[in-house]
Amino acid sequence: MGSIQHRSAGVWHRTRSWFWGLLIVIVYVWGIFGINFSKIQSSAGAVTKAVLMGIIHPDWHYVYQGNGEDLVSVMLQTLAIAFVGTIISALISIPFAFWAAKRRRHHFSVLSTSGRIVLAVVRTFPEIVLAIMFIKAVGPGAFAGVLALGVHSVGMLGKLFAESIEAIDAGPGESILSVGGNAVNGLVFATLPQVLPAFASYSLYRFEISVRSATILGMVGAGGVGTPLLFAIQTRSWNRVGIILIGIIITVTIIDYLSGWLRKQLG
Structure with missing residues (x-):
């Protein structure tokens, strides 16, 4: 009986990767056949080709023009x-x-x-919804984008910060209290030194996400590179779209690398 179970376990161990791979293929095939391709417009191929040609032949003159509305300026604003x-x-x-x-x-x-x-309620509001609300309150521009990202990020960072506080070692704080220190002393000399590296690391990670989000908020009027990107798409200026997309990709990649390096140093 034991040898049979052992052989069955061996067969499963050798074939399980094939089983899961076949299952994934079946799910993908089922999903593809479930797509209604008739809803795709006839111009989709031409638009896709135009975008790709715009990326291959970008408008390099838009990179810097010195008028505050070029790619460098709007990326810095983002x-x-x-x-x-x-x-x-x-x-x-x-x-x-x-x-x-x-x-x-x-x-x-x-x-x-x-x-x-x-914090959960704050997280339920997407940045773009908050951006539209703040645009109505303070007007279009970068200030609305800052408020939208600032409010939305509180929900995420607050949760991560709270988990960091819960994970700290209570020993140093209890030692301070046992020798006559008060709650403020425990906070300053025991709690904050333990949680500040985690706070900084989570803030850097959130900054990575905010850079991506800020590129979209401009499409609703909240400043940043999204505004010229939307205008270029609407006017079918695919060369301009191409250089903006290249700028976004380069900027996000550099920010991801620098943020990852800094978080490793903090960790």
């Missing part, structure tokens, strides 16, 4: 929107994180639960 929005959200997230963090693990707390609910 980075500024993402950076300022991340800084604002990181600062606001700290008190929210202490509100949402559990003082004792595996124990229900009305205070921390209410904080987590607030």
